[in-house]
Structure formats: C-alpha cells, structure tokens
Amino acid sequence: MGIQFRQVSYHYPSGSINFYPAISDISLSIAAKGEFIAIVGHTGSGKSTLAQHMNALIFPTSGEVEIFGSVVSKRRDKKVKYNDLRQKVGLVFQFPEYQLFEETVEKDIMFGPINFKVPVEEAREIAKKAIVMVGLDESYLRRNPFNLSGGEKRRVAIAGILALDPEILVLDEPTSGLDPQGKKQMMELFKDIQDKTGKTIILITHDMDLVYEHTSRVIVLNDGLLVYDGSPDALFKRDDLAKYHLNYPETIRVLSAIKERFGVDIDVYQKDAISAANVIRLVMGQ
Amino acid sequence: MKNIVIGQYIPGEGFFYRLDPRTKIISVIVLMVAVFLLDSIYHLLVASGVAMILLLVGKISIGRVFRGLRPLLVLLVFTFVFQILFNRQGAILVNETLTLSATSIVGVLFLTVLWRMLARRGKFRFLLLLMYLGGLYLAMRYLTFWWQITTFPFVIYEDGVTMSIFVIVRLVVIITLSTVLTLTTKPTDLTQGLEKLMRPLKVIGIRSEDFALIISISLRFIPTILDEANKIMSAQASRGADFAEGKLKDKIKQVISLLVPMFIIAFKRSEELADAMESRNFVPGKPRSRINELVFNRLDVLTSVFVVMCLTGSILIRVL
Numbered sequence: 001m002g003i004q005f006r007q008v009s010y011h012y013p014s015g016s017i018n019f020y021p022a023i024s025d026i027s028l029s030i031a032a033k034g035e036f037i038a039i040v041g042h043t044g045s046g047k048s049t050l051a052q053h054m055n056a057l058i059f060p061t062s063g064e065v066e067i068f069g070s071v072v073s074k075r076r077d078k079k080v081k082y083n084d085l086r087q088k089v090g091l092v093f094q095f096p097e098y099q100l101f102e103e104t105v106e107k108d109i110m111f112g113p114i115n116f117k118v119p120v121e122e123a124r125e126i127a128k129k130a131i132v133m134v135g136l137d138e139s140y141l142r143r144n145p146f147n148l149s150g151g152e153k154r155r156v157a158i159a160g161i162l163a164l165d166p167e168i169l170v171l172d173e174p175t176s177g178l179d180p181q182g183k184k185q186m187m188e189l190f191k192d193i194q195d196k197t198g199k200t201i202i203l204i205t206h207d208m209d210l211v212y213e214h215t216s217r218v219i220v221l222n223d224g225l226l227v228y229d230g231s232p233d234a235l236f237k238r239d240d241l242a243k244y245h246l247n248y249p250e251t252i253r254v255l256s257a258i259k260e261r262f263g264v265d266i267d268v269y270q271k272d273a274i275s276a277a278n279v280i281r282l283v284m285g286q
Numbered sequence: 287m288k289n290i291v292i293g294q295y296i297p298g299e300g301f302f303y304r305l306d307p308r309t310k311i312i313s314v315i316v317l318m319v320a321v322f323l324l325d326s327i328y329h330l331l332v333a334s335g336v337a338m339i340l341l342l343v344g345k346i347s348i349g350r351v352f353r354g355l356r357p358l359l360v361l362l363v364f365t366f367v368f369q370i371l372f373n374r375q376g377a378i379l380v381n382e383t384l385t386l387s388a389t390s391i392v393g394v395l396f397l398t399v400l401w402r403m404l405a406r407r408g409k410f411r412f413l414l415l416l417m418y419l420g421g422l423y424l425a426m427r428y429l430t431f432w433w434q435i436t437t438f439p440f441v442i443y444e445d446g447v448t449m450s451i452f453v454i455v456r457l458v459v460i461i462t463l464s465t466v467l468t469l470t471t472k473p474t475d476l477t478q479g480l481e482k483l484m485r486p487l488k489v490i491g492i493r494s495e496d497f498a499l500i501i502s503i504s505l506r507f508i509p510t511i512l513d514e515a516n517k518i519m520s521a522q523a524s525r526g527a528d529f530a531e532g533k534l535k536d537k538i539k540q541v542i543s544l545l546v547p548m549f550i551i552a553f554k555r556s557e558e559l560a561d562a563m564e565s566r567n568f569v570p571g572k573p574r575s576r577i578n579e580l581v582f583n584r585l586d587v588l589t590s591v592f593v594v595m596c597l598t599g600s601i602l603i604r605v606l
Contacts, residue, residue, distance in 0.1 A: 057520050083528045091524040098514075099521040101546035111543065115526030115536075146550075160525060 002032035002168065002200065003054055003089065007063035010049055022049040023224045025063070030054075032068070032167050035200040036190075038211040038232070041221035042245035047204045048094070050221065051170050054202070055089040056082040068167065087116050090166030094173045094204075096157035097150065105131065105148075105156050106141035112164045123163075130159040133196075135189055151182045155189075162193070169193070170202045175210065183207070187214055212236060212249040213271045220244055233269065251276040258283065295472050300345040301585070302470035307479030309586040313593045314467045320600040321459050327452045329603055334459050336596070341462070346469060354465040355458065359412060362454055367419075369450030376445035384426040384440045388433040393425035477502045482580060493571065503559070511552060518547045 009024040023046035030037065039047050052058045053065050056072045064073040068088050070080045093099065102108035109127040114120065131140055134155040140148075145156055154174070161169070171190070175183040187210055194201050205211060211218055212232050220228035220235065222244045228235055235241070236248055248256075255268035255276055264283050270276040302310070324330050341348055355362075401418040405411055423440075471479075481498030488494065519529060527540040568574075 052520065055524060057523060083523075083526060086524050086526060091521075093517065093521040093524070096521065098547050098551060099518060099525070099543075101543050111527075112525035115528075164525065 001068060003030040003068075004066040005029070005053070005063070006066070008053060008060040008065055009062045010046075010053065010058065011061045012049075021061070021224050022046045023053075023221070026050065026226045027063075028219065028226065028229055030168065030202065031200060033198050033200060034194075035202075035217060036194055036215045037200070037202045037217045037219060038215040039202060039204045039219045039221065040206065040208070040211060040246060045221040045245075046224040047221055048172055051091060051172050051202070051204055054168070054170050055091045056085045057091070084116075087164050088166055089168045089170060090161040090164050092158055092161045092169070092171045092174060094176065095154075096161075096174075097153035099157055099160070100145040100153060103144060104141065105143050105145050108145055108156065109141075109160045109163045112160055116164065126163045126165070127159075130163040131156070133162055133193065134159045135185065151178055151185075154178070154186075158189075166199070168200045168202065170204075172204045173206070174203065175205065175207060183210070190214075208236075208247050208249045209251070212251070220246065237269065255279060296350070296469060298345070298470070300470075302344040302346065302466060304583075304585055305470075305589060306580050306582050306586050307471050307475040308482055308580060309582070309589050310467050310471055311476070311479050311483060313589055314463050316593050316597050317463050318460050320597045321456060321463075323600040323604045324456075325604065327448055327455070329600070330452060330455050330459070333600075334455055334462075337459050337462050341466070344466065344470070346466060350469065351462050351465050354469070355461055358457070358461060362457060363415070365453050365457070366450045369453060370442055370446045373446035373449050374441075374443055376443045376448075378441060379444055379447065380440070380442040382427055382440045383437050384423075385430040385437045386426065386435045387430055388435075389431050390426045390429040391435075393429045394422060397421045397425060473505045474502060477505070478576070478580060495574070496570065507555065510555070511548070514551050515544065515548055518544055518551075 005026050005028045008026045010022050011020075012022055039050060041047050049058070053060060053072070054067065056065070056067060056070075059072060059074055059076065061074060064071050066072070067085045070085055071077070072080070072082070072085070076082075100108050102111060106124065106127050109130050110120070110123040113123040113126050118126065127141060128138055131138060136152065136155055136159075140152070140156070145153060148156065158171070158174070169190075174190075175186050178186060190201050190203070191214060193199065203210070203215065215232055218228065218230065218232045218235050219226065227244055236252055241248060247253075249271075251270045251273065252268050255266060255270060258264065258280065259266055259268055262283070266279050266283055270279055321330070321333055324333060338348070341351065397418060401414060401421075405414050427440075468476075477498045480501070481494045484492070484494035484497060522540065522543045523529065525543075527543055529537075529540055529544075
C-alpha cells in the first residue's frame with residue numbers, strides 16, 4: 001500500500017516545441033508506515049515534480065501512480081476523489097509560510113480540516129494538538145500569523161498540514177532558509193513526529209548531513225531519472241556521487257581529509273558531529 | 287492557467303524583425319487608419335491582399351496569425367450574425383417565415399443537446415457552432431406541424447450580407463496588422479519604442495520613461511506572479527481547497543486563501559525590486575543610457591514611404 005509509482009513520466013506543458021520531461025520512467029514504492037525517506041538531486045532534477053505526484057496535484061503524462069489504492073493516471077477518473085488523496089498524503093510546499101492567509105493561527109490551521117468536512121469544534125481541538133506537535137504552545141493560536149518570525153510561520157504552516165492527519169507527510173525543502181539551529185529543531189520535529197505517530201515522512205532536501213544522520217532511505221534523482229534508491233550508508237560509500245551533483249556529508253568530508261592528511265586509519269562513516277568528534281579525539285590521543 | 291502566453295513574440299528572422307519598433311508602431315497605426323478609410327468591400331479585399339503579401343514578405347506563418355485571431359472568433363461571429371439579422375437595407379435576399387411549434391421546439395432542444403455533447407469533445411468547435419445555427423434555421427423553417435405557437439419573419443437583406451462581410455474583413459485585417467506588430471517585436475523593444483514616441487508628451491507633464499518603466503515591469507512580472515499563484519493554489523489544494531468544485535461560500539473562502547498570499551507576495555516582490563533598482567543607482571526621472579539604442583535604417587525609410595503611400599492611396603480613393 002502507500003504510494004506506488006509505475007513508470008511515471010511527466011512533461012510540463014509548454015508552448016515551445018522542444019520540451020523535455022521533468023521526470024521520466026520512475027518506478028518506486030513507498031510504504032504507508034515507518035519510512036523516513038529523503039529525495040535528493042540537484043536543482044531541476046525533478047524532485048518537486050515527483051513530490052507533487054504523490055498527492056495527485058499533477059497527473060502523470062504517462063504511467064500511473066497508485067495512492068492508497070486509488071490509481072492516478074493521465075486521464076482524470078470521475079470515480080476517484082482526488083481531493084481525498086490530498087488528505088491521505090500531506091504535502092508541505094517549499095516556503096510554506098506564504099500559504100498562510102487567515103487572521104489568526106488557529107483559523108489558518110483549521111482551514112485544512114474544515115475543507116475536509118471536519119466539524120468546527122473538532123477542528124479547533126485538532127488545531128490545538130497540531131500547534132503543540134510543531135513545538136509551539138497554545139498561546140500562538142490567537143496570534144496573527146503575519147506577526148510571527150520566519151521559523152514560527154513555517155511551523156504554523158506545517159501544523160496546517162499535520163492538522164489533516166495525513167498518513168504520509170511529504171515536505172519540500174522544509175529547512176531551506178533557516179539558520180543551523182532552526183534546521184536542527186525542524187529535523188528533531190520530524191523525527192519526533194515519526195517516533196510518536198509512525199507516519200512515513202518524505203523529505204526533499206539538499207542537505208546531505210540531514211540525509212545521512214536522519215533518514216533510512218534515499219532516492220536520488222538526476223535529470224528526471226531515478227538513479228539510486230536505497231540506504232544512505234550505501235550511497236555515501238560510493239565514490240561517484242559527483243556524477244549526480246551530490247556532496248558527501250560534512251562528517252565524511254572532514255574525516256576523509258584527516259585520514260588522507262595524517263595517514264591514519266579511521267572509520268570515516270560517522271553519522272553525526274558527536275561521533276565524528278569522538279573519532280577525531282581518538283586520533284589525537286594516538 | 288499555466289498556458290497563458292504574455293506577449294506573443296516569437297523569435298525569428300525576416301524583414302519585420304529588423305525594423306525599428308517606432309517605425310512598426312507608427313506604421314501599424316497609420317495602416318489601421320488607412321484601412322478604416324476604405325469604404326468599399328472591393329478596396330478592402332485589395333487591402334487584405336496587401337496584408338497577405340506583407341505576411342509572405344516578412345516570412346510570418348499565416349497559421350500563426352490566425353491562431354491569434356482565435357480569441358476574437360466569438361466577437362467576429364457575433365458581429366456577423368448581428369449585421370445579417372438587423373441590417374434592413376438593399377434588396378431582399380431571403381424571405382422566410384419561421385415557426386415556433388411543438389415539433390420545432392423539440393427539434394431545437396434536440397439540436398442544442400446534441401451540440402453541447404459534441405462540443406464537449408473539444409474538436410471542430412467552430413464548425414459545430416455553425417452547423418448548430420444552420421440546424422436551428424432548418425428546424426424552425428420546416429418543422430411546422432402541431433400547435434403552432436407563433437410565427438415570425440426571417441428576412442436577410444443584401445446590404446446585411448455585404449456589410450457583415452465588410453466588417454469582418456476589416457476587423458481581420460486590423461487584427462492581422464497588430465498581430466504582426468506583437469509577433470515580431472519584443473515586449474521590451476515595444477515599450478522602448480513607445481517611450482521614445484511619447485517623449486513629446488513631456489510638454490504636458492507626462493514622463494514617458496515612467497510610463498515605459500511601468501509597462502515593462504508589469505510585463506516582466508506577469509509570468510512570475512502567475513507562477514507564484516500556481517504554487518499557492520497547489521499549496522492550498524494540498525490543504526483540501528478544491529478550486530474546481532464546492533459551494534459558492536466555500537469557493538469565496540478558497541479565493542481568499544489565494545488572494546491574501548498573492549497580495550503579500552506581490553508587495554514583498556515590489557519592495558525587493560525597488561531595493562534592487564536603487565542599489566543599482568536607479569533614480570526616478572534621471573536620464574538613463576540604454577544598451578541598445580534604437581536607430582533608423584534604410585528599411586525604416588522604405589517602410590515609411592510604403593505606409594505613407596498606402597495612406598494617401600486610401601485617402602484618394604475615399605475623396606475621389
């Protein structure tokens with residue numbers, strides 16, 4: 001179950017003759033529970049297009065996507081309620097803070113649930129839970145979203161999607177434009193959401209450190225093609241990542257440089273800063 | 287919403303592309319005046335022949351120009367029908383009596399349903415519309431049995447036909463002229479040309495530079511804003527706002543969910559733009575240099591001569 005891509009290609013409609021596919025021939029399957037997936041690839045590699053297929057915002061030009069049993073293909077099927085798929089797969093766009101429009105945070109978070117016919121009182125309760133889930137307190141509910149800081153706005157916007165209680169949460173570059181502290185908090189937030197609810201979380205990101213440290217599966221896109229689908233550990237052990245315009249995580253880069261410079265034999269594959277620091281300390285002790 | 291093309295400019299080679307935008311703007315205006323001065327259908331046909339030759343000389347595909355006409359099809363059909371039905375001069379060509387009876391009403395309803403069903407498939411829409419109108423006429427003309435409710439005359443006069451053809455050919459020629467202008471001139475060149483042409487208006491206190499700047503900024507930002515609108519729409523659709531369906535009350539709410547963010551984005555963008563312009567030393571009202579200065583060349587002179595000849599020709603025809 002979950003989401004299944006079967007040979008999906010997508011061309012953006014355009015006036016020019018030589019249009020090229022944004023994604024082509026992508027087949028993959030995503031479980032409904034427990035996965036923590038990163039989608040990486042350079043700018044224009046089709047990450048966002050792929051993400052928008054996951055909740056039927058765009059329809060494949062060829063192939064089909066199966067989302068919780070409903071098949072989405074080129075032809076619109078009148079029997080499929082596409083809107084309901086958007087409740088099952090919550091998609092948080094890049095810079096989601098721009099989608100805020102209500103005069104209070106509470107109303108903005110309630111917008112989604114009410115669209116899906118949740119009674120107002122219930123939606124209010126959901127809003128309370130959602131705002132706590134993203135690490136803000138209930139006092140924010142009465143505030144005007146436009147007076148919040150950038151990071152707070154983003155949390156509110158994510159709360160607006162969490163309020164839909166989606167089975168799968170897809171986030172398009174949720175940490176872009178945040179400072180390192182904000183990034184860390186954001187990642188902890190997703191980790192926390194996953195620990196508590198077991199939802200599958202899919203992240204689109206450029207940040208290899210986040211990928212290496214937190215995710216359990218990486219999907220690499222290059223020029224619209226799926227070039228890698230597997231564990232981050234195996235990915236970063238490869239030595240041909242430059243081919244896909246990807247970097248290695250900071251920890252691997254620093255430790256590899258030390259290994260080469262001082263000719264010491266260390267395990268460079270450390271996922272986070274603390275274990276990397278421990279390795280360095282060990283080397284210094286020798 | 288994604289398929290809106292702003293400015294129909296398509297890059298190309300040929301005579302029209304090498305003309306100065308000022309020449310093109312003035313020529314189009316003068317030629318339009320010349321076309322308006324013509325008052326006989328034969329002269330007008332000559333004018334449309336000249337327009338065709340111009341298209342051929344400029345290597346502009348005629349299909350492309352007619353595609354530009356498509357949005358105005360409704361207007362053209364409307365003018366045509368209006369002229370034919372309401373012009374009551376000249377000899378009578380058709381004089382029939384149409385009947386509204388039980389059978390003809392059924393026929394009309396049947397045709398309407400059939401037309402809508404076929405039109406939904408999206409092919410040959412225009413042809414279908416014409417066939418529908420013809421079918422309506424036939425139904426009301428010949429299905430006269432049972433319960434005649436009322437009858438009314440259907441008369442077409444000779445002038446009605448000539449006038450409708452005249453008006454349509456005139457519109458088509460004029461639209462073709464302006465399409466040639468927009469097809470072969472970059473929006474930036476167009477505004478620069480306008481700016482130069484409006485310079486004399488400084489006397490009455492209108493600064494043409496400001497005007498040109500406003501136009502070029504709006505043209506520049508239409509695709510950007512559309513792009514943002516698309517993004518916001520998708521984002522709100524992800525929150526269950528279905529812009530296609532739903533009740534009116536819900537729809538209003540959904541439109542607000544689009545409009546508020548769009549306003550915020552537009553203001554933010556304009557502020558950023560203002561900062562960017564100021565940091566590059568843009569001062570409103572101060573003279574600015576251009577990368578590409580407009581220069582007249584021999585082609586422009588030739589074109590001007592040709593255009594003036596057209597105008598004098600049509601004035602002479604009109605007066606004599």
